[in-house]
Amino acid sequence: MIHLIDALRIVGFAALLASVPVAGYAQSAAADSYKPGRTPDGQPDLQGIWSNAVITPLERPADLADKEFLSEEEAIEYERRRQEETNMDRRSTDAAADVRNAYNDFWWDFGENIAVTRRTSLVIHPRDGRIPALTDEGQRRSDARAERRRLHPSDGPEDRTLADRCINWGSAGPPMMPTAYNNNFQLVQTADHVLILNEMIHDARIVPLDRRPHLQTDVRQWLGSSRGHWDGDTLVIETTNFTGQTNFRGASENMHLTERFTRVADDVLLYEFTVDDPDAFVESWTVQIPARKTEDLMYEYACHEGNQSMIGILGGARAEEQAAARSSD
Template sequence: MSTRHGRAQYIGSALLGGLLLVPTLAAGQQNVRGLQGVWDFRSVVPFERPEDLAGKETFTEEEAAAFEQQRVDELNVDLRRDENGRVPLSGGYNNFWYDRGTSIGEERRTSLVVDPPDGRMPARTDAARERNAERGRLLGRDAHGPEDRGAFERCILGFNSGPPMNPSAYNNNMQLFQTDDHVAILNEMVHDSRVIPLDGSAHLPDSVRQWMGDSRGHWDGNTLVVETKNFTNKTSFRGSGPNMHLVERFTRADADTLVYEYTVTDPESFARPWSARTLMKRSDAPVYEYACHEGNYGMDNLLVAARDAELKQ
């Protein structure tokens, strides 16, 4: 889980070299393409459209209010009880630690997935299903070393660190920095940054694979478009493979709203490309340091326990 400390994460030479020390966009450009700032993407919109809402793309205001309350109650782990009506004492955090939000936003959408039009992800290929089954098998075996555990357990990537970025249990903030020839995206989850050239430079060679892929950006009118490829086979986004091609679009809708859209193209994993959309809201709060306690001592404990179990066999 994440523990927030009482000091802001200062981004500068420590994380991004000298990039952020150069002047940012001129005032005129900021008005047109000003994406810089902290953006909050908390939302209780389901990722896929629930089956009982098939054919319904948006809610009415009254339906939205009722659905929001229903979702907040469903996600509140403090309201869950075992068969004896008691609150379980193990198996996760209490609700204090979660920060999912309480709203589905002014668009009142029934799913983050917008294409296919039914709000559901396309079918996975046989290769993707086999790959995911193998990943599950490896994660279920004894921990011979840290490489046997997933990236989240090792505090390398979190469930909403992206790319792409999606609302999740907590740490639903990102900070975007702009210069004339680069943007940098700092995600609160796992405090990692993508430094993205806007100068038309080519992607890295296909043989170079990275945890968050290799990103290049350009402007399409007033929309920032970021294309990412060269993912590693050590990560997966909802069943994707290392050859996923991701296109993200960031558009300033108004002073307080950033429209975030992305399209996943991965014919090795999905029957067709698919897209999702969420609204990010401007935040005046700083992005605090992410401190991953699982990485601090959880991994040591897991490996020590595994070795102890082997000695007792």
């Protein structure tokens, strides 16, 4: 498989950008001649605040099954349609759906543009743009989790998702994914560490670069055990030691995640990750997201405002149980 970075060096990043009408991405030098600035320690400078807000879907839609890239005209029309579909100011005749929208469009940040590459999905491998099927064991685990949620949705806080409990939001990662808002992340470098600060649930990952080994296999963490190194101008981070509750897209606790960060222009950071988990997927899969430099600030994410929402969730579940018991009498 050819990484997009290699493809960009072949065709020239400036030529690619010149053919793509996406606002916010400055046309810069070709990737084969672009060299990022250096930190005082001599490392490629990836620092700053970046946004991965993009309306390109993770997986290729069924109606684009055989189409890997959009034309310029198709990209413009797709962006227009997606902006209409994600506009939260639209009202619904379904009262329940109207309530579920919760906030008006001001509070959301789905992004306005597709990926600068005009790909029809963020998944670039397999070539069909779809996440591979789960293995038999992976499907069994997924079904068991779904059944557990059905039978015990809110017995206690431990039954709720990690996002509900403000422990980890799947989009914050690792790996990092675009979501409905809080799509900013900040990179800070020192000589022997990289800090990745996510705006979503203010997760901060401190990644050592000194080639130390991962944690022993019986130590499991919400964000896994991350270790980084440089491959030329690309920062490579490998993460293991996840918990079974993380289960990114159905992954097991044995997921091996490889992330790659490459600055291909002053204002474009190419983020790529590969999920390798034979216990869950029939093959590995890779996602690429061009993030753009932003002058926006990082804001605190005050999840649950003191966790008061959990009280409401569990209290509501008890009320539903009592109502069901009364109706059965």
